[in-house]
Amino acid sequence: MTNSGPAVVARELAKSYGSRVAVDGIDFEVPAGICFGFLGPNGAGKTTTMKMIYGLARVGDGELFVMGMDARRERREIKSRIGVVSQETNLDGDLTVRENLTQQASYFGIDAHAAAPRVDQLLEFSLLAERGNDRVQSLSGGMKRRLMVARSMVNEPELIVLDEPTTGLDPQARLAVWRSLERLKRRGVTLLLTTHYMEEASRLCDRLLIMDEGRIVTEGSPASLVREHAGREALELELGDDCDAAALLATVAERADGHELHDGDLTLFAQDAEELLRSIDHDRFPTDSALVRRATLEDVFLRLTGRSLREGE
């Protein structure tokens, strides 16, 4: 690593498309060598932020530095040192798997001969060694995503930006992508990813930033965010038709760390949700179902924005 400072620094960063404000003045710092996540629903401004970092959107207002370089002026230099896995799969369908990687290397000025050993390693890394001569079109969705990750590594980047790397994948394919990202992390590559899957965020990210409507809502490690905003456990109650929610809340208020109520679904947050459940008078407050579980990032998001992460999907 040639750069010892933070991988990305943004100050008052903003971006509008016409009259639509996509990113509304955000400040953040991505330390080098960790996995840093942007969590938020669709339209939160995550993709626009990533695009400003990897040079597919110009910086609107404010400042953005990537590995110490100014994203406004040193776009080509920045792009030569980072890798990008975009949200859309944009592999070259007319080329084979191997040719996709060789061609990508040539965009970094690396000729086919010099790239060959690196391409072999990347095929091994992404478990695609057997498929090198196959057309990209014949790959499954998960394989294509792994090839996208491999493609982002041809220039041995210090920072890889991944925009929703597993959206649309089945659970097994998602796991395979996560494993390859974990291998990358162990090599000391800085990972910057966006996601709206809380499981992905809590599994991969050392540090998280929650974004909504172009602004940063909060930032911290996944565990501390849950602890701080949702507590340890959650009790989910499906209230019966004749259950008075307001009266119920009044009786449990002092024992719960907070609550969310949506159309007869009540979530209560507490240190010990089991005990909270036992304390409720079920004759007075009938419920159709009750579930005790650990609090998650989904709860954090819901509590901070009043909306679900998957809303509008």
Place this chain on the structure above:
Amino acid sequence: MSYEPGYAGLGDRVPLSDLVPSPRLAAAVWRRNAQVFSKLWKGALLPTFLDPFFYLLALGFGLGTYIAHGINGIPYKEFVAPGLIASAAMWSSAFETTYNVYFRMNELRLYDNVLSTPVEPQDLVAGDIAWSSTRATIYGIVVLIVVAAVGLVESPWAILIPPFVLLGGMCFSVIGYTFTSLIPKIDLYSYFFTLGITPMFLFSGIFFPFNQLPGWVEVVAWLTPLYHLVEITRGLATGPDAVQILIHTAWLAVVTAILFAVPVRALRARLVP
């Protein structure tokens, strides 16, 4: 959700330094297109052999029979044949820089990937235009071989035709690319072909000369790139006049150089909003 900027117009002015492509990165873009073509060329080239054959048959051998004395002392078949080399280059460039570029850019989204590497819009446009004019030259050479094989090339200077076709291909390509980089939707290509390419094909002196027609016709033709390339290929195939060829060459080179900035600017505005 990703924002689709779509039509972005001409975009902001860019500094001159952002118009100078990196030869190495433009070559990488060229190489990708050449590699894909090398897989598909068998299917792509056959119509190129047949196309000039049909025109020669219908016009040269059919209509030409009624033009007993030829044109300007040249038998009609030999008058038409060199023009078909130029028009093959035009059709090839027009298709490559319209539909093919459009699909790579907007449907396959390949340019989003290319532009997130060190490749910048000027390298991308230069590489695509270099490829498009290479392809035009391949097509032009195919037609040259066809017309030479049936004995319609008089002058040995015809051997010099390919580099001029390359230049003409660049000019057609930069025009097609300009159109592609500026249109908001694909439907507008029918205007490009119906109002641009087809009339150019018919009225750029391939099938009849202008000296019998009103003066303004020649002025309009003079403004089209095909006219200049036809004059060059016909000159070389029938016996060249160096000064005339130099003038036509200069026209093609100047127009290409001036127009190059337009797709670079427009592509930047469109893909790097």
